[in-house]
Amino acid sequence: MSFDTIIMQLGEFLSISIPCSMAVTALLFVLFKYILKKEIHFWKLIPGFFFVLNVMFIIYLTFLTRSETYGQIDLHLFRSYHEAWNTFSVRNWQLVIFNIVVFLPLGLLAPILFKKMRKFYQTVGTGFLFSLFIEVTQRITHRGLCELDDLFNNTLGVLLGYCIFSFFYSIVQEHKHKLIRMAVSVLPILLTITTFTGIFYRYNHQEYGNLPVNYTYRTNLSKSKIVVADSVKFDKKATSAPIFVPKGCTREEAKIFASKLLDQMGISGSSRYSNYDDSVVCYRGAHNVTVYLEDQSYEYHYIHDDESQWGNMGTRNLMDRLELYGIEIPENAIFGHPSEGCYQWTIERTIDSVGKISGTLSCITTTDGKIYSITNQMVKQSVYKNEEIISETEAYQKLVDGYFQIDHNYKIHTLVIKGISLTYSPDTKGYYQPVYLFNCEINGENRDLVVAALK
Numbered sequence: 001m002s003f004d005t006i007i008m009q010l011g012e013f014l015s016i017s018i019p020c021s022m023a024v025t026a027l028l029f030v031l032f033k034y035i036l037k038k039e040i041h042f043w044k045l046i047p048g049f050f051f052v053l054n055v056m057f058i059i060y061l062t063f064l065t066r067s068e069t070y071g072q073i074d075l076h077l078f079r080s081y082h083e084a085w086n087t088f089s090v091r092n093w094q095l096v097i098f099n100i101v102v103f104l105p106l107g108l109l110a111p112i113l114f115k116k117m118r119k120f121y122q123t124v125g126t127g128f129l130f131s132l133f134i135e136v137t138q139r140i141t142h143r144g145l146c147e148l149d150d151l152f153n154n155t156l157g158v159l160l161g162y163c164i165f166s167f168f169y170s171i172v173q174e175h176k177h178k179l180i181r182m183a184v185s186v187l188p189i190l191l192t193i194t195t196f197t198g199i200f201y202r203y204n205h206q207e208y209g210n211l212p213v214n215y216t217y218r219t220n221l222s223k224s225k226i227v228v229a230d231s232v233k234f235d236k237k238a239t240s241a242p243i244f245v246p247k248g249c250t251r252e253e254a255k256i257f258a259s260k261l262l263d264q265m266g267i268s269g270s271s272r273y274s275n276y277d278d279s280v281v282c283y284r285g286a287h288n289v290t291v292y293l294e295d296q297s298y299e300y301h302y303i304h305d306d307e308s309q310w311g312n313m314g315t316r317n318l319m320d321r322l323e324l325y326g327i328e329i330p331e332n333a334i335f336g337h338p339s340e341g342c343y344q345w346t347i348e349r350t351i352d353s354v355g356k357i358s359g360t361l362s363c364i365t366t367t368d369g370k371i372y373s374i375t376n377q378m379v380k381q382s383v384y385k386n387e388e389i390i391s392e393t394e395a396y397q398k399l400v401d402g403y404f405q406i407d408h409n410y411k412i413h414t415l416v417i418k419g420i421s422l423t424y425s426p427d428t429k430g431y432y433q434p435v436y437l438f439n440c441e442i443n444g445e446n447r448d449l450v451v452a453a454l455k
Helices: 003-035 042-064 079-087 090-101 104-113 120-141 148-172 178-205 251-264 315-324 392-400
Strands: 225-228 239-246 272-275 279-284 287-292 298-302 334-339 342-347 357-365 371-376 379-389 414-426 432-442 445-452
Touching: 003 042, 042 104, 042 120, 079 090, 079 148, 090 148, 104 120, 104 148, 120 148, 148 178, 251 272, 251 279, 251 287, 251 298, 315 357, 315 371, 379 432, 392 414, 392 432, 392 445
Parallel strands: 225 414
Antiparallel strands: 239 379, 239 432, 272 279, 279 287, 287 298, 298 371, 334 342, 342 357, 357 371, 357 379, 414 432, 432 445
């Protein structure tokens, strides 16, 4: 579930849950004070309301907003952190932090409401069990993914909430070691903030970005049969390889390019633009062009409302049309026709493509001669710097040790390595880093595995 979706659902949730939480809080207050004859002060109605609201929100997010899935289990601790680091996307970091923050009120409010919860192990232990109950129930009901990371993040949130309570509670209480108690309470909060600050500091100060194709957890191949084809020989010599950097563009240049492309396509009308962190989108009627600033790659889309169906318009006809739009296809591009109405040309990024155009151009067409979309990632790249890379033998050892990305919980019974090549993959800062591409046969199916090449 994306963070934007969570925020949208939060608005929908609050309109219903606030009156419900008020009613539940009032009923519980009456039950404990007047029926069970417990001593409860009226001021506890306020923290009690927020406590009930928080519990309802957690249940709402983890069950009521989830459709039925396969009920998978992910027991790879810190996998979500690795994924957030590799992609370094705001969305993934938001989800990690949100899973911590959403349980923080429980750790803060529980010891305020219940005297028996004012011991560290009682509050954190209860929070752990509550999170464990949610994860196990998700597994049983097939609602969401049962993740060890969620259990860790939720428990950490309860711990941080308890630390906030303990800090202020130590201030108002007379203790012999008040300052020590306060310092101990603050320590986990400082460690958490320092850890996240250090992650972002390191990323911002490292030269290159991270590879989204890098592994998020170590795949266990101890019970897998690994075979290397006789034709494959791994070079033991470590060498160097260039880092590519594409030519970027300014927002104004992106707007001019997008407008010109629509003019060449014969699409008239006034243009309006939307600016994003990494791109500019030009809208003209039902047509739009997105230009990416880091490498001048772009996407064209026609938002249709007719009954045209995807279908083949003919390769030669499409190439002639693209030429009219100022899109030239290099002669060395490899043509592919993966599905009906889908055309694709590719030039692999290799060491030999330094200073030349490389990438992929793909189009989706209809039987009546319309082009629904164009994705042009064929860009010209120059060398930024040469860097040392590991040898093919070292890359093979990383592969055998399980340092590659594969589908979640995918079981590898047989792994046949049929080839190895050095290619390139974009990182999160716009550079193209060298990676080893292993052409494999996994459980009888052809699949490629990637191992990062930089030392």
